[in-house]
Amino acid sequence: MATAKMKFRRGMDFRRAILPYLYLVPAFAVMSVITFYPLIYQVIISFTDFQTKDLRFGLASPELNFIGFKNYTDILTGGLPVQNFNFTRVLVYNFWWAITNVMVHVPAGVLIAVLLNTPGLWFKKVYRAIYILPVVIPPLVVAVVWQNIFHETNGAMNQFLTTVSQWFGATDPVRIRWLTEYTPPIPWLLPTGPLTLAYYAMMIANFWLGWPFMTVVATGALQSIPKDLYEAASIDGASGPQQFWNITVPLLRPAMIPAAVYGFITSFNLFAFVFFMTNGGPARSTEILVTFAYDLVRNLRLYGAAAAFSVFIFIVALIVFLVTNKITRATESYT
Amino acid sequence: MASVTFRNVYKRFGDVIAVNNLNIAVDDKEFLVLVGPSGCGKTTALRCLAGLEEISDGEILIGDRVVNDVAPKDRDIAMVFQSYALYPHLSVYDNMAFGLKLRKVPKDEIKRRVNEAADILGIRDLLDRKPRQLSGGQRQRVAVGRAIVREPKVFLFDEPLSNLDAKLRVAMRAEISKLHQRLKTTFIYVTHDQIEAMTMATRIAVINKGVLQQLDTPQNLYDRPNNLFVAGFIGSPAMNFFPGRLRKDGDKLLVDTGDFSVAIPAKYAKPYESHVGKEIIFGIRPENIHDSEFIPPNVDVEKVAVKVDVTELMGNEIFLYLVSGKNTFVARVDPRSKLRLGQQAQVAFDMDSIHIFDAATEEAIR
Ligand SMILES: Nc1ncnc2c1ncn2[C@@H]1O[C@H](COP(=O)(O)OP(=O)(O)OP(=O)(O)O)[C@@H](O)[C@H]1O
Ligand SMILES: [Mg+2]
Numbered sequence: 001m002a003t004a005k006m007k008f009r010r011g012m013d014f015r016r017a018i019l020p021y022l023y024l025v026p027a028f029a030v031m032s033v034i035t036f037y038p039l040i041y042q043v044i045i046s047f048t049d050f051q052t053k054d055l056r057f058g059l060a061s062p063e064l065n066f067i068g069f070k071n072y073t074d075i076l077t078g079g080l081p082v083q084n085f086n087f088t089r090v091l092v093y094n095f096w097w098a099i100t101n102v103m104v105h106v107p108a109g110v111l112i113a114v115l116l117n118t119p120g121l122w123f124k125k126v127y128r129a130i131y132i133l134p135v136v137i138p139p140l141v142v143a144v145v146w147q148n149i150f151h152e153t154n155g156a157m158n159q160f161l162t163t164v165s166q167w168f169g170a171t172d173p174v175r176i177r178w179l180t181e182y183t184p185p186i187p188w189l190l191p192t193g194p195l196t197l198a199y200y201a202m203m204i205a206n207f208w209l210g211w212p213f214m215t216v217v218a219t220g221a222l223q224s225i226p227k228d229l230y231e232a233a234s235i236d237g238a239s240g241p242q243q244f245w246n247i248t249v250p251l252l253r254p255a256m257i258p259a260a261v262y263g264f265i266t267s268f269n270l271f272a273f274v275f276f277m278t279n280g281g282p283a284r285s286t287e288i289l290v291t292f293a294y295d296l297v298r299n300l301r302l303y304g305a306a307a308a309f310s311v312f313i314f315i316v317a318l319i320v321f322l323v324t325n326k327i328t329r330a331t332e333s334y335t
Numbered sequence: 336m337a338s339v340t341f342r343n344v345y346k347r348f349g350d351v352i353a354v355n356n357l358n359i360a361v362d363d364k365e366f367l368v369l370v371g372p373s374g375c376g377k378t379t380a381l382r383c384l385a386g387l388e389e390i391s392d393g394e395i396l397i398g399d400r401v402v403n404d405v406a407p408k409d410r411d412i413a414m415v416f417q418s419y420a421l422y423p424h425l426s427v428y429d430n431m432a433f434g435l436k437l438r439k440v441p442k443d444e445i446k447r448r449v450n451e452a453a454d455i456l457g458i459r460d461l462l463d464r465k466p467r468q469l470s471g472g473q474r475q476r477v478a479v480g481r482a483i484v485r486e487p488k489v490f491l492f493d494e495p496l497s498n499l500d501a502k503l504r505v506a507m508r509a510e511i512s513k514l515h516q517r518l519k520t521t522f523i524y525v526t527h528d529q530i531e532a533m534t535m536a537t538r539i540a541v542i543n544k545g546v547l548q549q550l551d552t553p554q555n556l557y558d559r560p561n562n563l564f565v566a567g568f569i570g571s572p573a574m575n576f577f578p579g580r581l582r583k584d585g586d587k588l589l590v591d592t593g594d595f596s597v598a599i600p601a602k603y604a605k606p607y608e609s610h611v612g613k614e615i616i617f618g619i620r621p622e623n624i625h626d627s628e629f630i631p632p633n634v635d636v637e638k639v640a641v642k643v644d645v646t647e648l649m650g651n652e653i654f655l656y657l658v659s660g661k662n663t664f665v666a667r668v669d670p671r672s673k674l675r676l677g678q679q680a681q682v683a684f685d686m687d688s689i690h691i692f693d694a695a696t697e698e699a700i701r
Contacts, residue, residue, distance in 0.1 A: 234386075235385060238408070
């Protein structure tokens with residue numbers, strides 16, 4: 001009797017234990033097809049010389065050769081059939097691109113949020129509706145629009161600068177080759193490679209794309225800071241700027257650091273924007289890892305090398321994730 | 336150290352008049368308590384004094400200086416908020432040191448003052464903690480500590496004890512009183528709890544609907560309330576009120592409530608003569624109604640027939656809820672009283688401690 005009861009209980013336990021996994025099965029099935037399978041497939045072909053001719057039979061292709069780590073060493077030592085290719089340069093530029101973007105977007109987003117949070121400001125809701133706009137416009141559209149703005153002869157930027165320079169007596173139209181000039185304006189800025197004008201143009205364009213998200217996050221966080229902290233600080237003798245630095249900034253930090261991490265990763269892999277605005281040019285100076293990997297497939301048909309490249313990106317992303325995870329945990333909320 | 340003066344102060348929020356023609360002169364080193372029901376404008380008055388709200392009209396003075404246009408930080412005040420408003424990202428030490436650092440007080444002086452305040456408040460061991468690691472009572476101490484280290488001329492407290500449990504509240508009440516004696520500074524303290532007000536204040540300002548009702552010592556407020564509101568607000572359980580009329584019977588002056596009449600002793604009758612025949616409200620505190628078997632010596636009493644509705648035994652005293660006709664009222668009687676539920680009995684009103692208010696104006700008749 002007792003044993004029967006126990007068996008029954010054990011059966012219950014087993015069923016209870018397996019239930020969550022049953023719930024997970026559908027999601028897992030979908031993910032297996034669209035995530036895990038390509039992922040594993042890609043890791044496998046990164047050890048081969050996979051090319052267009054192998055597409056038909058895939059891994060069963062008779063002409064497919066396993067070449068070990070050759071793709072990886074080629075990437076690291078510049079052995080790819082790409083002119084002036086230097087993996088470190090692309091990697092460093094990619095990090096630089098992501099970090100500088102975040103370093104601009106976060107402070108700007110916070111500043112704008114603080115300004116828009118001014119009590120008694122008119123039309124607050126209208127501004128909030130407007131600045132959410134860039135968040136919902138596809139990066140492709142943004143990239144194309146800004147590409148036109150920075151066009152050498154017809155772009156709005158040069159026309160604007162022409163008008164301004166005419167006020168100061170200049171007669172020649174401004175013809176800055178924003179997206180095509182290769183000589184870097186500040187040569188020493190990034191020693192591993194040139195930071196061309198295109199980089200600055202993209203910073204401006206991506207700023208337009210990036211700050212609203214930070215402002216949204218900062219606005220939410222601002223409203224959760226109790227008002228009486230500012231009142232206590234004002235009695236304690238803190239001026240407006242002192243209140244900003246001593247209360248607003250530290251109390252925004254728990255919200256802004258995860259947002260900055262998100263912004264970093266987004267910028268780091270901002271494929272569509274880079275691809276459509278400069279396509280990595282001029283002379284691959286604004287190429288980031290994802291656009292480069294894509295280029296290996298599209299132009300050179302080097303599937304194997306591109307796959308190895310993606311594995312590198314994956315490793316970099318993993319490291320970034322682990323590091324930022326540490327950071328975010330270290331800045332958990334104060335309350 | 337400074338006096339504080341409210342001179343015809345108004346504060347309006349749109350149509351709401353939160354503070355209505357407030358006139359208070361707080362003496363140097365006084366412990367003034369602003370008390371009143373929720374929403375009566377106590378906090379608003381305090382915030383006006385702190386400079387957190389601009390006043391709509393009138394003048395506020397700290398010392399002899401009009402501070403209407405002086406920024407909060409230059410008013411030389413410190414405030415303890417109801418929510419404590421501790422900086423969550425700073426340690427207890429830094430919370431207390433914050434104001435001093437901003438004022439560029441030398442480091443070792445800051446250290447000396449913070450440690451001294453921490454010793455007074457018994458929070459020396461907590462200096463390295465963050466506010467979230469403290470209990471409510473400890474946070475409250477830190478908030479007080481932050482005020483102390485500034486060595487301000489005036490301390491402002493906005494219901495600092497309302498987030499504490501009953502026992503801790505009683506303990507902190509005593510500590511704040513002690514602090515006042517020790518610091519010898521002006522304290523202005525807001526509460527809606529009349530017991531807090533009675534136990535701590537040197538003077539109490541009772542406010543209702545933004546209007547100052549009475550400003551007096553606790554004892555005077557209790558013994559000689561100016562009007563019906565103050566009489567009902569101060570004291571617990573509250574004073575009993577009986578609507579009625581003043582009637583002359585021969586040369587005796589009677590309070591006639593319709594259900595019973597009591598005679599006003601001749602020695603007190605004079606001020607009431609003018610109200611004979613008029614509607615009045617008769618007030619008497621629960622402790623001035625006695626079981627007729629336990630009447631204290633040397634009091635003028637009038638007997639009233641009642642029925643005992645409810646009894647609450649408190650150990651050291653008994654609360655009787657009594658009914659006389661349409662009136663129900665409370666008596667706080669001697670613990671030896673044998674009056675019990677449902678009994679018909681006679682109770683004795685102590686006629687030396689009665690209050691009579693004009694029914695129309697609700698002002699005390701004196
Ligand atoms: N910022 C404001 N805007 C509009 N009305 C306000 C504002 N602050 C307070 N009031 C109103 O002013 C009146 C007084 O408010 P106040 O906070 O001073 O009350 P209180 O006496 O402190 O009450 P409590 O005991 O509940 O804290 C209330 O009617 C309140 O609704
Ligand atoms: Mg209040």
